[in-house]
Amino acid sequence: MSLLRYESQLREPLVDGNKTYHDVTEDICRPIEGKPGKLWYIGFYISVALLLFGIYSVYREVVYGIGQWNVNHTVGWGWDITNFVWWVGIGHAGTLISAILLLFRQTWRNGVNRAAEAMTIFAVMCAGQFPVWHMGRVWNAFFVFPYPNSRGPLWPNFASPLMWDVFAISTYFTVSLLFWYSGLIPDFGTIRDRAKTKFRKFAYGIASFGWSGSTKHWQRLESLSLVLAGLATPLVLSVHTIVSFDFATSVIPGWHTTIFPPYFVAGAIFSGFAMVQTLLLVTRKVLGLQGYITLGHIEAMNKVIVLTGSIVGCAYLTELFMAFYSQNQYESYAFFYSRANFFSPYGWAYWGMMFCNVVSPQIFWFRKMRRNLWVTMFLSIVVNIGMWFERFVIIVTSLFRDYLPSSWPYYYSPSIWEIGFYVGTFGLFFTCYFLFSKYFPVIAIAEVKQILKVSGESYKEKMDKLEEEPVEEFAHAAAH
């Protein structure tokens, strides 16, 4: 007997219930082939409404100018860039799950990767809106691309991290999209083959690129996945690293600190996983996918949340300590006056951030809490609020009191159109997600099937013989 994979019975199954290959296909294709429920329509229309409000807010900004927002001296970056960083951060979990966990061979990723990757792509789409519309004269947005142009020898500033962002995010988006789509091809093939209507057959036929399921196709898909995973792994780090450079390369107190890159990446993964939890808890319930996104999956993701939350906490305390240790009066003003001081104008944001990001996730040290759906749902939202606070704290508290005290009394709060823009990106995000959950298999059918015979509940129960086999015989069988 050759033994390619073996999993201890000690580990809980990754697919619950006595599923067969056919059940997997049926369960995951059901929402696509049936009519969506009432809740889906309500959710979808609300999302579209939010999106329309966002579009109107952006329209105001484009037609009447940046003055529609309350960003001004000294807070030149406000909600827009806060939201940009927040969305980019959220867009990190998908690629981490699909690329890094693939390289680490964590098979629990197979149940959640599809939805997480989709979420990544939508989040990056939302993030991209903010810098673009913040340009003011958005019709000149193409100036960011370096090409020989008719504007004289006028190139973008390659030494600017804002420029690096353009490349980092567009590369990230491209690779994530390719990765996601290449995984979808065999599943589209499955849906095409099951299609009962002509249109569906035609549409999924095009989407599946003529996938036949032949060995050759599988081989190519597998090697493509590995190459894309390899490419995507450094991208998980690079995107938020470069976003952190937007701040850290400057000499503004509270921004210029060397720990920013890894700390931003940890924070991004933290918020990304929180968003995945929020979405998947609803998705699994509404679509009845509890057998595939099990408590074990949720627990694993909660472990990632407590880990990354603690890393972020370690970074916050490091920063705070260095503000003291450096004995630099500007740093210490930024940290001990503007931020960590409860009575400063934005003290509430700092302590909100500390509570949401560092204190609250510690509850996940307890197994019971990690496996409690309500706690997880609540915490995932708390974490995302906390991560929004973090970006707001970094941007606004460092800017609102600069070196010129005469500009100090100004307190920045957003205008309705700034809020509208943010709300609009929620609309965009959820509109996309609703469409995704209707027309796409939200769980990777082919990948779940790969682990079914190793991690599926009914199959694991049949492993008794292997479990009880003496180690030497087992090793012999494994080697031959």
Added chain:
Amino acid sequence: MASIKEQFEVPSKMKTWSMALIVIGVISFILGLITKGMSGDEQEKATFIGTLMYNSIFWMLICNASMFFICATTLAMGGWHTVIKRIPEAISTLVPVFGIITLVIFIYVVLIDRTASIYEWLDKDAVAKDHLLSGKSGFLNPAFFMIWSILAIGIWSILGHRMRKLSSEADEKPMDINTGKSYIWRNTVTAGLFIVWFALTIGSTVPWFWMMSLDAHWYSTMYSWYTFGSSFVTGMSLIALWLIYLKNKGYLGYANENHLHNIGIFIFAFSIFWTYLWFAQYMLIWYGNIPEETVYFKHRVQGAYKGIFFMNIIINFVCPLLILMKRSVKRNYTLMTFMAVLIIFGHWIDFYQMVMGSVRENEASLSWLDFGIASLFIGLMIHFTSRALAKKPLVSEYHPFLKESIAHHI
């Protein structure tokens, strides 16, 4: 076919070699003490103490990285490393040994001699005149330094000991699913405690105390994570070397190139991670161009340490990137031996420049003393690791994840 009761016996050749290295080390120490330590020249004395310091810190941290590896994989419910787990366990027995050596050096520097040529903040007059240093004295003071160092090393040692003791339980009797689960659970608790303490020490305070405060005015928030990156990748290389050695001697029948490959992935990944931290720290300080921050790199990039500075990047980034990327290399015992030795040397050099670059700014002299003292630590490491390996079976027969580890394919 491999038998389960694999029992390592320390070959006499190994005993001789480790003793020889220790003797070389002791002789170097005595010669160093006479020619430099007691020469009356402040600079020479600082060089001598600095050499002892970076070596003891470096070798202790890389041995502690072994325990970090065990705890991290335990928390992640990893199974693949079960067949090779006794190697990092054995290496981690060195933590108290090197810990005591390190503490003795610190007691001398901080409490007895108050060597201001090493730690400027020990000089009371200098601190009183310098408002920056006096502002820091709430943190940088001998009492806090010593108490924290003792706590750090002590708790690593105690928790490490508990992890090793737990590991021995898997040699005793078979476990069913329930006892297996509770066994894994108990491992997880101790591992969790270790990781938290690790974050509070190596992930933050300890490198600030021991090494960053050598430049008492300079600061970088990245410093501790950088130190962690450097020591962890070296620790993995050390595990790889022992694995290869034991395989060559015919032990560890269940371990194969798949396990080596996985360690190779760790070495590759964390070499890149180290470079990432290196780049982030360097680039941000270069870009910001604030004199208080660039002072650290000024003499390292442009002065006496220029060669070492660039060698550091070539050995620790360029080589692993180009050589370890290929799958076949990570499964090749000879090439992995070469890379592991290279990386240990490379990060030793990294620690050398971190410490000596601050102790002796205008002159970089890698001399017989550096290699002699290193040989003392290597000798001790071989001696104690091999002894620890011989104490227990090399494979814990009843570990719940043993079969997963045997069937490990990548």
